[in-house]
Amino acid sequence: MTAAFADHRTEGDVDDDHPFIGRVQRYADTVLAPSALHTDRHGVPADRVADLSDLGLLNHLAPSAFGGAAIGRATDRRIHEILSEACLNTWLVWTQHAPVVARVAKAAASDRITGPLVMEILSGRLLLGAALSDVRGYPDRHVSARPTSGGWILSGTVSWVSGWGLSSALLVSGVHAQTERVVTAIVPVSGRMTASPLDLHAAHGSRTERVRIDDVFVPDDSVLDVEPLADWNVVDRASASDARAHHFGVAAAILRELSDESNPRAVDVAAVWRPRLTRLRAAAYRLSDEAASRGDIAYRVAERLATRVAVGEALATISRALVITRAGRGLAADDTAQLHARNALFVLVQGQRSDIRDAQLAQLAR
Template sequence: MTATPDHPLVAAARRLADDVLSPAAEAHDREGVTRQAIDAVKASGVLGVNAPAAYGGAEAPAAVGREIAEILAGACCSTFFIQAQHHTPVRTLATGEEAARERWLRPLSEGTLLAGIAFSHLRAHPKLPVRATRVAGGWRFDGRVPWYTGWGLNDLFLLGGATEDGEVVFGVTGAHGQPGLTATGPLQLAALTGSHTVGLLLDGLVVPDEAVAVRLPHERWATEDRPKNTNTNPAVFGVARAALDLLDASGDAEAQDTAGVLRDRLDGVRRDAYALVDEVPPAERLDDRLVAKTRAYDLMRAATTAAIAAGGGRSLGLSHPAQRLAREGLFLVVQGQTPEVRTAHLAALRA
């Protein structure tokens, strides 16, 4: 369930984290992830971790992808979150329509292009925040995407819309202003403001048929989508581990003892969470997955709070990583949140 430490992409992720992301994390948090950082991500090879080997990807085991996610999230969660969007278009294109796959999968797998996503609004169904309508030669998209990450850094993105009769349509388009597509200004967030997150206004954006990756009934998509967010996001473990590393480096015996206790607990939850992913069919034991997820949240919160407590007043300075990790932890609590996850988390807090 754990990636081998000597896997070349895990080693590449550690170099990326140590040499590029960690030193710039506070600047990225305040000022935005830079093009130079994204270029380093592209050059590292991590964008192809789960991509098919036939298209230039590594086709690595899932455990390798999780380890990389933990490393990057612990180094700079803003950069992690931007690159995290990329892997869904890769997976979608790998099993999607041939024309779109042959046009984009190789450059995405090789990391020469970076992709974003815009489809979480589909979970609001039967509401239609983004409506897809059939037109001659393609599909027209109208509405508002409330949340899009990586604007100005991504090359293209996977856009999802729903039709009046219950179908969902996913198409690939350029991540830049174009007829029918306008971005809002950057969203001011309590955490990950550096992730270049905006809203997208769609007013007649047309995606041609050859750029459509997938079409399927909404209910089928939702059935496959719902269980995914019951699993624990590896980034939660990454941020928690980074906070525990701060305690270890503090030179304070009590802080180090605290780190040891919390790390043992975190490792236990991590084993449980990943065993459910690796050994249990995706739609089974959802309650157990949610228990592991909420326990991981609790330990992340404990770790980041401990890092702030150990740092004292200086830990609240914007140049100190403890406050950034605490805010990133809050972000991860609600990122990708579904009603089922919210209900389980609130129930756990009442227990």
């Protein structure tokens, strides 16, 4: 398991001698981590998509008939930890795609989607981007979906799409305002999409851009779901309330560097915060697994949100400790302390909803 938590195993953890995990770990150690600073400055390179495909990471959640890895929730979480610990930018591009494959497989099995990209996705031969979160901005900001003969027309501006220039297609969610339904569809990248660069200071290398979708027709056989907006919001709130594997991947990277410092006070910080984060990690994964086993997405969501808030506070503290340890009068661009500090800030704001933001601010106000 992640080195930072190696002496603090929790129920449901998987062994790192799992063959699939071993391959991913070797790639993270030899390719991702050594180039993380370069990737943050210059962007995730195009050949990394081919690497992820060769590793089986673009369809590890697909059925075995398509080359899927037949792994469970704990193993999948471990992969997220490994990738985010080594290179958060690469993880961010990959995680737009990876969870969608299982969703596509389920829809394909019931013949809900039969579009030409389905087999490419399930076989791990292309990378998907995600354009989903603007539904949270409805009615002020969202992609519109309007019905037409044989499908839907999507139009609007997506606030951010990670992996732009690497993805062959996007998973887009639009809202049909008249019925307040969310339409989620697979849309090939085309000339009807226009991207504008974003000057991001965190996850700068994730190739995240703002994308305008101009009246793109999506046939019914490329539509994954049409669901009530209220249902979408319940699922989104519950999912966004969780402390996720990448939070602990970022934490592992920071704890490892603190432990390796020559300043004994920095080592003390790692020694104090490692068991605290281990407990939070165990709680987050236990609550998530319980919700999944019960089939209740909103199970103990307040407790899950409180755990996420606590993890965010812990990340802010340990990243600040690493900055203090390295600082004199400034931090050079090649110092990983500033990278980890920006990564910690990114996971604080990622997936933000008003209720999550309020919970974080309420904690700080106390």
